[in-house]
Amino acid sequence: MPELPEVETTVRLLRPRLVGRVIRGARVLWERSLGGQRAADFASRVSGARIARAWRRAKFVVLDLERGGRSAGALLCHLRMTGRLYLRGESEGLEEYIRVRLPLDRGELVFLDVRKLGRLRHFEAPETVFAQLGPEPLEDSFDVESFRAALRARRGRLKSLLLDQSFVAGLGNIYVDEALHRARLHPLARADRLRRADVDRLHAAIRSTLLEAIEREGSSFDAFYRTPEGQPGSFQDQFQVYGRAGEPCRTCATPIRRIVVGQRGTHFCQRCQRRRTT
DNA sequence: AGCTACTCCTGGTAGC
DNA sequence: TGCTACCAGGAGTAGC
Secondary structure: OOOHHHHHHHHHHHHHHHOOOEEOOOEEOOHHHHOOOOHHHHHHHHOOOEEEEEEEEOOEEEEEEEEOOEEEEEEEEEOOOOEEEEEOOOOOOOHHHEEEEEEEOOOEEEEEEOOOOOEEEEEOOOHHHHOOOOOOOOOOOOOHHHHHHHHHOOOOEHHHHHHOOOOOOOOOHHHHHHHHHHOOOOOOOEHHHOOHHHHHHHHHHHHHHHHHHHHOOOOOOOOOOOOOOOOOOOHHHHOOOOOOOOOEOOOOOOEOEEEEEOOEEEEEOOOOOOOOOO
16 A cells, blocks of 8 residues: 555656646546545636645645745545556556546656545645644654654554554555564564663664665555555565565564554564563 | 544455 | 355544
């Protein structure tokens, strides 16, 4: 499912083709993809606007808009489970699942989403959305000392906390499981009980897992996630635990366990990721 | 604060 | 073969 690496890949590939383009209108085929916004309202907000910048915040694709050189808010796209954003002609198939089309002065931006959980919305003041989000794990502001302090203040389980976008932004089910395995930490470990070395490993594991996944253009293990060019990512070949229940741990050969934590499938190695009870 | 449960969605798959 | 039941899951919300 699209998490930080998949969204980053989407942005990187779209950016050179989107920046400078002017949105000519909006064809909304599934209104609920707008997250409560009316199609006519949405269309009037974006029509005629120029895409000034394409970037990522957490799992949002952000397209900053301007009109006459002045800011005109931003389009925020959350791909959720099965969303895709691409330029018409650069991806094939699944056409019946297209939810929104944005004709541009050159080409057309397409939002496709099989399960309809994704959102494409316009915000006049997108910073109100960003204010709810935790630090970007790949930026300098996500330093190990503030991460340590934040963890010390929380009593929840690591798995749930790392999925909380207001705690750290951009991680989802896959990369949390992978990062915890890499850091050799149990998903049910309490955040405030981590030792200094545990936090150091977790901080490094989050970053290295995300960076390696971005290098491989994300993970594709079903028919859903593809880059805007229609290509699958390849980080799924590096999975140590996610989706490997019953298969041997690549480190110690112990069968990978699957449990449910906060309604989320959670994969880990009970030998590599011991739960300390002290 | 932190937990569970429910909602939104539908393709894929297990079971019969 | 064809049917049904259930699963996957990010995030918002409600309730305890």
